[in-house]
Amino acid sequence: xxxxxxxxxxxxxxxxxxxxxxxxxxxxxxxxxxxxxxxxxxxxxxxxxxxxxxxxxxxxxxxxxxxxxxxxxxxxxxxxxxxxxxxxxxxxxxxxxxxxxxxxxxxxxxxxxxxxxxxxxxxxxxxxxxxxxxxxxxxxxxxxxxxxxxxxxxxxxxxxxxxxxxxxxxxxxxxxxxxxxxxxxxxxxxxxxxxxxxxxxxxxxxxxxxxxxxxxxxxxxxxxxxxxxxxxxxxxxxxxxxxxxxxxxxxxxxxxxxxxxxxxxxxxxxxxxxxxxxxxxxxxxxxxxxxxxxxxxxxxxxxxxxxxxxxxxxxxxxxxxxxxxxxxxxxxxxxxxxxxxxxxxxxxxxxxxxxxxxxxxxxxxxxxxxxxxxx
Amino acid sequence: xxxxxxxxxxxxxxxxxxxxxxxxxxxxxxxxxxxxxxxxxxxxxxxxxxxxxxxxxxxxxxxxxxxxxxxxxxxxxxxxxxxxxxxxxxxxxxxxxxxxxxxxxxxxxxxxxxxxxxxxxxxxxxxxxxxxxxxxxxxxxxxxxxxxxxxxxxxxxxxxxxxxxxxxxxxxxxxxxxxxxxxxxxxxxxxxxxxxxxxxxxxxxxxxxxxxxxxxxxxxxxxxxxxxxxxxxxxxxxxxxxxxxxxxxxxxxxxxxxxxxxxxxxxxxxxxxxxxxxxxxxxxxxxxxxxxxxxxxxxxxxxxxxxxxxxxxxxxxxxxxxxxxxxxxxxxxxxxxxxxxxxxxxxxxxxxxxxxxxxxxxxxxxxxxxxxxxxxxxxxxxxxxxxxxxxxxxxxxxxxxxxxxxxxxxxxxxxxxxxxxxxxxxxxxxxxxxxxxxxxxxxxxxxxxxxxxxxxxxxxxxxxxxxxxxxxxxxxxxxxxxxxxxxxxxxxxxxxxxxxxxxxxxxxxxxxxxxxxxxxxxxxxxxxxxxxxxxxxxxxxxxxxxxxxxxxxxxxxxxxxxxxxxxxxxxxxxxxxxxxxxxxxxxxxxxxxxxxxxxxxxxxxxxxxxxxxxxxxxxxxxx
Numbered sequence: 001x002x003x004x005x006x007x008x009x010x011x012x013x014x015x016x017x018x019x020x021x022x023x024x025x026x027x028x029x030x031x032x033x034x035x036x037x038x039x040x041x042x043x044x045x046x047x048x049x050x051x052x053x054x055x056x057x058x059x060x061x062x063x064x065x066x067x068x069x070x071x072x073x074x075x076x077x078x079x080x081x082x083x084x085x086x087x088x089x090x091x092x093x094x095x096x097x098x099x100x101x102x103x104x105x106x107x108x109x110x111x112x113x114x115x116x117x118x119x120x121x122x123x124x125x126x127x128x129x130x131x132x133x134x135x136x137x138x139x140x141x142x143x144x145x146x147x148x149x150x151x152x153x154x155x156x157x158x159x160x161x162x163x164x165x166x167x168x169x170x171x172x173x174x175x176x177x178x179x180x181x182x183x184x185x186x187x188x189x190x191x192x193x194x195x196x197x198x199x200x201x202x203x204x205x206x207x208x209x210x211x212x213x214x215x216x217x218x219x220x221x222x223x224x225x226x227x228x229x230x231x232x233x234x235x236x237x238x239x240x241x242x243x244x245x246x247x248x249x250x251x252x253x254x255x256x257x258x259x260x261x262x263x264x265x266x267x268x269x270x271x272x273x274x275x276x277x278x279x280x281x282x283x284x285x286x287x288x289x290x291x292x293x294x295x296x297x298x299x300x301x302x303x304x305x306x307x308x309x310x311x312x313x314x315x316x317x318x319x320x321x322x323x324x325x326x327x328x329x330x331x332x333x334x335x336x337x338x339x340x341x342x343x344x345x346x347x348x349x350x351x352x353x354x355x356x357x358x359x360x361x362x363x364x365x366x367x368x369x370x371x372x373x374x375x
Numbered sequence: 376x377x378x379x380x381x382x383x384x385x386x387x388x389x390x391x392x393x394x395x396x397x398x399x400x401x402x403x404x405x406x407x408x409x410x411x412x413x414x415x416x417x418x419x420x421x422x423x424x425x426x427x428x429x430x431x432x433x434x435x436x437x438x439x440x441x442x443x444x445x446x447x448x449x450x451x452x453x454x455x456x457x458x459x460x461x462x463x464x465x466x467x468x469x470x471x472x473x474x475x476x477x478x479x480x481x482x483x484x485x486x487x488x489x490x491x492x493x494x495x496x497x498x499x500x501x502x503x504x505x506x507x508x509x510x511x512x513x514x515x516x517x518x519x520x521x522x523x524x525x526x527x528x529x530x531x532x533x534x535x536x537x538x539x540x541x542x543x544x545x546x547x548x549x550x551x552x553x554x555x556x557x558x559x560x561x562x563x564x565x566x567x568x569x570x571x572x573x574x575x576x577x578x579x580x581x582x583x584x585x586x587x588x589x590x591x592x593x594x595x596x597x598x599x600x601x602x603x604x605x606x607x608x609x610x611x612x613x614x615x616x617x618x619x620x621x622x623x624x625x626x627x628x629x630x631x632x633x634x635x636x637x638x639x640x641x642x643x644x645x646x647x648x649x650x651x652x653x654x655x656x657x658x659x660x661x662x663x664x665x666x667x668x669x670x671x672x673x674x675x676x677x678x679x680x681x682x683x684x685x686x687x688x689x690x691x692x693x694x695x696x697x698x699x700x701x702x703x704x705x706x707x708x709x710x711x712x713x714x715x716x717x718x719x720x721x722x723x724x725x726x727x728x729x730x731x732x733x734x735x736x737x738x739x740x741x742x743x744x745x746x747x748x749x750x751x752x753x754x755x756x757x758x759x760x761x762x763x764x765x766x767x768x769x770x771x772x773x774x775x776x777x778x779x780x781x782x783x784x785x786x787x788x789x790x791x792x793x794x795x796x797x798x799x800x801x802x803x804x805x806x807x808x809x810x811x812x813x814x815x816x817x818x819x820x821x822x823x824x825x826x827x828x829x830x831x832x833x834x835x836x837x838x839x840x841x842x843x844x845x846x847x848x849x850x851x852x853x854x855x856x857x858x859x860x861x862x863x864x865x866x867x868x869x870x871x872x873x874x875x876x877x878x879x880x881x882x883x884x885x886x887x888x889x890x891x892x893x894x895x896x897x898x899x900x901x902x903x904x905x906x907x908x909x910x911x912x913x914x915x916x917x918x919x920x921x922x923x924x925x926x927x928x929x930x931x932x933x934x935x936x937x938x939x940x941x942x943x944x945x946x947x948x949x950x951x952x953x954x955x956x957x958x959x960x961x962x963x964x965x966x967x968x969x970x971x972x973x974x975x976x977x978x979x980x981x982x983x984x985x986x987x988x989x990x991x992x993x994x995x996x997x998x
Contacts, residue, residue, distance in 0.1 A: 179396055238415070239423055240429070242419055252430060252433075256600065272419065277419040284415075287408075295397060311393075326411065
C-alpha cells in the first residue's frame, strides 16, 4: 500500500515536473506531420495519417515509460542497453529484411524495426556513461581510444547494411559527445585533417550507387532523370512554392507524384511547396525552439551523465533535422534520412521519442548526483 | 580537478568546459539554421519564378490534336471516304527514361500484338524527341483498356483515340480516291500535320491531289499530367478543324457497275458527260482493297500487290498509256477534212500499202490492212465503219503527221486531263519535232503511216480518249474536264475547236454506221431500242508481226500468251440523238476492240440508258 502510494505520488511528481513547452512543441511537430501526411494521402485519414498517429501514441507511451524509470537505473543499464542494440545490428545480416538492396530492418513480433535508428540514442547513452566516469588524468587510451571503438562499432555495422547516411549521423552524434565532454580541440583538428586526407581512399570502398549520389550532389544535371531527378524535383517543388505556397493540398509536384519519397525523406519539400517560405520558416522556428529548450534543460542537470546524455540527444536530433533539410534543399547529398516527428516511419518516431524520453528524464532528475563508476 | 596533467582534456573546470562547449555547439547550430533559412529564402523567394516555370513544365504537357479528315462524296452526295474511330498507342521519347524498356513492357503486356521494337526505336530516334510515334495503329477495345489499366508501368506510352480512314465503296473506287498512310520524310516540311506522327496523308488519287484541303488543321491542348504521364485534367485547348469536304463528279453506282463489268479483266473505263466534261466514272481493274492501308500493311501483301502482273496498284484509266489504235481514226479523218480531203473521195484497199524503203532488199516496205484481202473502194464513212487501215495510210501520207498531231492535240490527246492527279500520264502525240527531241532520229514516212492508224509512237490514256470524243461530240466545243467540284477550276470555255461543224455530221454518221449498220466493226455490240450508242473500236498491237508469220498465217490472239495479245479499245457516245455520254473502254491484251471492249461499252450505255441515273449533282456544303 505504502509503496503503491509512494509510486503514485512520485509518478505524479514526475508528471508535474515535465517541461511542458518541450512536450508541446513535440506534439505541435506531430500535428504538422499529420497534416502533411493527410495532404499526401489526398485526404484519406485511414492510410498514412492514422498509422502515423498510432505510432506517435506508441512513441508517447515509450516517452512516459522512459521518464518513470529511475535515472540511476538507466545509468546502471546504459551499457546493457547499448549492447542489446548492437546485438540487434549484428543479427540483421542473418534475420533482416532486405529492401532496395539494403538490409536495415528486423521483424520483432510482427513489427518491422530499424535498429540503426535506436543505436543513435543508445550510443549516446553509452558514451554519456563512459565520459561521466572518466577522469581528467585518465590515460590516452581510456579517454580517446575506448570511446572511439564504442562509436566505430555501430557505425561500421550500419555501413555494411549499407546505410551510409545513418552511419554518418551515428558517427557525428558520437563525435559531438567527444566535443561536449571537453576533449582537446587539437584532436578534432587532427581528426578532420586525417579524414580529409583519407577521403580518396574511402571513396574506393563506396558502393556504386553511393558514389553516384555524391557525384550527383555536386552536379545534379549530371543525370537529370536518374539520381539528379529526386533532388531536382525537390528543388522545383520548394522553389515553386514561393513565399506563400501553393495552398494546402494544392501542391502539384507532390500530388502529381513528381516528388519522390514524399511521405518520408521528402516530406519537408511537400510542406514547402504547399505552405511556401512562410511555412518552412515557421517549421524551422519550431525545430529551433525545440533544440534551444533542450539545450537549456540539458544544462540544468547537475550530473555529467545527464548533461552528456541530454546534449547528445539534442545533437543527434539537430543533426537529423539539418541533414534532412540540407538534403531536400540540395545542400547535402541524398542520404535517406527522415525528418523527425514529421516523416512517416515507425522506427524513427519511436527512437526519437525514446531519445526525448531520456532527455526529459534527465531534466526531471536534474538534481540527482551520480557517482563515477569504474566504467 | 582544475588542472589536468595529461592535457587530453582542456584545462578548465569541467562544469565551465561543458557550458563553453555546449555554447559553441549552440552557436554552430544557430549558424547551420541560418544557412538553411538562407537556402530556403534563395529557393523559394529569389528563384521562385524560375522554379515555378519548371514546375509548370513538369505538370503541363502540350498535345496536338489530330484533325478529322474531310469526307469525300460522290456526285449524289454519297460519302465515299469517311473516318472511323480507332484505338491507337503512341510513345513520346521525351517522356520516358528508356524507350526500349517501355516498349518491352508493352510487348509483355500485349504478347499477341506485333510490335517491331527495333523499327519503332529507329523511328523514335529519327524524329524530334517531343513528337509522338505510333506503336500500334488499330487495336481492339480489350487491349486498349488493358493498356489504360497498366499505364503507370508504361512510361512515355499513351493510348489514344484516333481516326482511321474508311472507304465505303471498297475496291471499285480505290484507284480514283486513293488512300492515306503515314506522312513520309519528304512530306514532313510541307505538311503541318507531321507534328503528329500518327497523322496520315493522301498517297495517291484524290486523297493525294486534294490532301491540303482534306487534311484540316491541327488542334492542341495543354494538359496536367502526373509523373507517370497520366492525364489528370485538361487546362485549355484549341480544337482541331476538320478538313474540308470534297465532292467528286463520279457517280459511285455507275463507277461500281463499270468496275464490276471489268471483273476478271485488266483494263479501264472512263465515262464522261459530253455537255459539261464531268467524269461520271473512272474505273480500273484489277484493284485492291483501299482499307488495308488504314492498318499497317504487311510486307508480303505489299510485295504481292507490286509484283502482280495485272498491276492492281496502277490506275489504268489515267496512268497506263496505250497506242490508241483505230480509235484515233475519227480524229485523223477530221484532220483530213480540215486539210481539204473530201469525205466522198475513195481509196482502193487491196489489203496492203507499199512505201519505198531503200534499206530493204525489195525496196519497199509493206503496211498491211487488218483485213488481208482488202476492203476494195472505201470512202471516209466506210473507212471508219470497217476501220480500213489502207485508207488511213494514204490519208495520213497526204496530210502529213504535223496536221494529224495538231488536230489530236486540239482534242486533248497527249495532254493530262486532270492537272491535279499526280499519277496521271500525259500520253504522246508524236510529230517530227517530238521524234527528233525524244528519239534523236528523223521522222520517216512509215512513222506517219503508223500514226495514221494510232500505232507507232502514239500513246493515250483512257480518260484522254473519252475527253477527246466528248469534245468532238459536244459540237466541237471545248470542255473543261472535271473530276472534283471545287471553286478553282470553273473554266467554262466557249471555244469551238472543230474547224467546221459540218465535219461533225460526217464523223458522227460514220461512227453510227460503225456500230449500228451491218458490217460495222462494233455492230455485234449495238444497242437495240430507243437510245443507241455509236463508236469506234480499236485494236492496238503490242508486238511486231514478222514477215514469216504473215506468210504462215497470223497467230490468233487466243493462242498467244496474255502479255503478247493486242489491246482492245473502244470509244463511243450515246444516245446517238442528243448525245449525253462518251465512254472509252480499254481492255489490256483483250485481243480486239470489237471482241473485248465494245461489249463492255455497250453494257455501260445500256445501264446508263435503262437505269436513267439521275446524274445531277446533289450538292454537299462544307459545314
